[in-house]
Amino acid sequence: MHRTGVPPSRFTFSSVLNACARLPAILEGKQVHKRLIQSGLLPNNKIVVAMIAGYGKCGDVKEARSVFDCVRETEDASCWAAMVACYAQNGCAKEAIDMYMEMRAREVKISDVAIVGALSACTQLGDAELATTLAADVGRLCRGRGVFVWNALIHMHAKCGSLDLARKEFNAMKERDVITYSTMITALADHGQSQEALSMFQQMQNEGLRPNEVTFISILNACSHGGLVKEGCESFELMTSVFGIRPLAEHVTCMVDLLGRAGQLERAYNLVMENVELANDPGIWGAFHAACRLHGDVEMGEMAARKLGEMDPEDPGNQVVLASGYASNSDWQAAEKVRKMISGKGTKRSPGCSWISG
DNA sequence: CTAGGGTTAG
Structure with missing residues (x-):
C-alpha cells in the first residue's frame, strides 16, 4: 500500500475509509481498520464516523457500536448522529430512538443527520405519538433543515397515519426533489388516493423533475391499488419509451x-x-x-x-x-x-x- | 489545516 515509507496520516485513513464505505468495499475497509490499529494513531471523530458508516453499510451494527463506544464520552455530535443513522438503516429502530433520546437528554446537538435517523426509525415503528414528538423537535431544532429532513418527515407522517400532516409539510417546502414526490405518491396510494397520486406524478413532471425507477414503482403501485389499468399501462410505457428506464x-x-x-x-x-x-x-x-x-x-x-x-x-x-x-x-x-x-x-x-x- | 454521517419502493 505505502511502499514509499511515508506513513498514512489520520486524513489518509479517514479518506480511504470513506471511499471503502461508499463503494462499499467491506474487505478493504477491514484491512484499513486493521492498519489503523497497527499504526497506533488514535482515531479522531472523522475516522470514527467513517468507520461507523462503513460497518453500518455492510450491516455490522455490533462492530459499528463498538467503534462508537470508544468515543462515547467525547459527546461529539457527529459520532452520535452517525450511530443513530446506522441503527435506523439496519432496522434497529428501537435502538435508534433510544440513542436519539439520550442525545436529547445529554443536550448533544441534533443535526440533520441525527434527526433524519430518528424520523426514519419512527417511520419503521409506525408510532404516531413518537411522530408528534419528533415533528416538534424538527420545528424547534432544525430550522435550516435540508431536503433530507423534509422528505423523512413527510414519510414519517404518512406511515404513522397522518396523510394531512404529510401534505402540509409537502406544501410548505420550497424546493422539492424526486424523492419528495416519490414519497408523496406512495403516501397517497397507501391512503387510497390513487388519482391524487397520478396528479402528483404530473405535477412532478411539470416542475421539471425526472422520475426515476423508484418513482415508477410508486406510481405503478398506486395504479395497482386503485385498479387503474389504463393509467398503469400508460405509465409503464412512459417509463420504458420516454424515460428509457429498463x-x-x-x-x-x-x-x-x-x-x-x-x-x-x-x-x-x-x-x-x-x-x-x-x-x-x-x-x-x-x-x-x-x-x-x-x-x-x-x-x-x-x-x-x-x-x-x-x-x-x-x-x-x-x-x-x-x-x-x-x-x-x-x-x-x-x-x-x-x-x-x-x-x-x-x-x-x-x-x-x-x-x-x- | 484538509475530511462525514442522511431521505424514496419491497
Missing part, C-alpha cells in the same frame, strides 16, 4: 398484479414473456400465481406454481404453494400470504463480519 422485477410485479386483478391474465403473462430476463423472479410469479387463483385459472396457476418450485425448491413458501395443491380452491388469503412470503425480504442473509477479524 423495467425492474418490481415494475413487472406491479403490472402483473394490476393486470391480474383485473382478470387480464393473458396480458399479464405476455408482459412477463416480454421481459424474459426477469423470468426467474419469484415475486413476479408469485403475483401471477395469486392472480390465477383469484380468477380460478387452474391451468395457468399450476404452471406458475411449478415455476416457483423450480426457481427455489428450498423456499418453504414455494413448498407450501406446491403442496397445498393449487386446484383445491380453498382460501385465497393463503395464496396472498404465500405471495408476500415469496416476494418479501430475501431468505438468504450474509452473515455480519468485522473489518478487524478479517
Whole structure:
C-alpha cells in the first residue's frame, strides 16, 4: 500500500475509509481498520464516523457500536448522529430512538443527520405519538433543515397515519426533489388516493423533475391499488419509451398484479414473456400465481406454481404453494400470504463480519 | 489545516 515509507496520516485513513464505505468495499475497509490499529494513531471523530458508516453499510451494527463506544464520552455530535443513522438503516429502530433520546437528554446537538435517523426509525415503528414528538423537535431544532429532513418527515407522517400532516409539510417546502414526490405518491396510494397520486406524478413532471425507477414503482403501485389499468399501462410505457428506464422485477410485479386483478391474465403473462430476463423472479410469479387463483385459472396457476418450485425448491413458501395443491380452491388469503412470503425480504442473509477479524 | 454521517419502493 505505502511502499514509499511515508506513513498514512489520520486524513489518509479517514479518506480511504470513506471511499471503502461508499463503494462499499467491506474487505478493504477491514484491512484499513486493521492498519489503523497497527499504526497506533488514535482515531479522531472523522475516522470514527467513517468507520461507523462503513460497518453500518455492510450491516455490522455490533462492530459499528463498538467503534462508537470508544468515543462515547467525547459527546461529539457527529459520532452520535452517525450511530443513530446506522441503527435506523439496519432496522434497529428501537435502538435508534433510544440513542436519539439520550442525545436529547445529554443536550448533544441534533443535526440533520441525527434527526433524519430518528424520523426514519419512527417511520419503521409506525408510532404516531413518537411522530408528534419528533415533528416538534424538527420545528424547534432544525430550522435550516435540508431536503433530507423534509422528505423523512413527510414519510414519517404518512406511515404513522397522518396523510394531512404529510401534505402540509409537502406544501410548505420550497424546493422539492424526486424523492419528495416519490414519497408523496406512495403516501397517497397507501391512503387510497390513487388519482391524487397520478396528479402528483404530473405535477412532478411539470416542475421539471425526472422520475426515476423508484418513482415508477410508486406510481405503478398506486395504479395497482386503485385498479387503474389504463393509467398503469400508460405509465409503464412512459417509463420504458420516454424515460428509457429498463423495467425492474418490481415494475413487472406491479403490472402483473394490476393486470391480474383485473382478470387480464393473458396480458399479464405476455408482459412477463416480454421481459424474459426477469423470468426467474419469484415475486413476479408469485403475483401471477395469486392472480390465477383469484380468477380460478387452474391451468395457468399450476404452471406458475411449478415455476416457483423450480426457481427455489428450498423456499418453504414455494413448498407450501406446491403442496397445498393449487386446484383445491380453498382460501385465497393463503395464496396472498404465500405471495408476500415469496416476494418479501430475501431468505438468504450474509452473515455480519468485522473489518478487524478479517 | 484538509475530511462525514442522511431521505424514496419491497
